[in-house]
Amino acid sequence: MIRITDGRYIRNIYGVPVVADIFRATSNIVTMVMKGVKEIIPVDDVNTALSLKKEGYVLFGENNLNPIEGFQYGNSPTQTMKLDLDGVKAVLMTTNGSGIILKAGEGTLVGSFLNIGALSRYLRNKEVHIFPANLKNGVSTEDNEFAYALTKKVMEPGSNIDVNIARSRNGNGATLLKEHKFEEDLDFCLQQDITDAIPIFKGGKIVKLE
Secondary structure (H helix, E strand, C coil): CEEECCHHHCCCCCCEEEEECCCCHHHHHHHHHHCCCCEEEECCCHHHHHHHHCCCCEEEECECCECCCCCCECCCHHHHHCCCCCCCEEEEECCCHHHHHHHHCCCCEECCHHHHHHHHHHHCCCCEEEEECCECCECCHHHHHHHHHHHHHHHCCCCCCHHHHHHHHCCHHHHHHHHCCCHHHHHHHCCCCCCCCCEEEECCEEEECC
């Protein structure tokens, strides 16, 4: 069974939770893990992040698409791709996605179009609960299209999801990225299957599923 529930309203979780914040948090997390990050701690407040910085963590994040003072990097997967992150311990704070991963809790998998093939293979024959992160003030096209695409991929291996990617490219989240001049991130996040890395939230940290 596969369920899809708006990530803003997590109450009960059935089966394996999957969080999707396609533009850009979960795509960035997948990219970070692909680039060799040792662990990522998702946080939902600046002070927690800054205290971890003193312990040697590298801070990534944004607030309503704006940089956060004291953070080394933003929430851009295209920026992340250019970094040497092998063995790095990171912190991520985003407008919505990081907080929803915390709410979904232990065992949550991080989904994106970047790893949808590997994720769908892992989830086959399992009970799955997908949580599109959405926006604080409404739904986001790309998060829900990802949920539909992942459902198709889990239930019918080899399913074509071009229509879901096309809708994501023309949805409200894409419009927001374009308005803030993040077209490069838009293109990056809509790539399909560039990695087999599956991040999992385990013991308060996001690590690579082994």
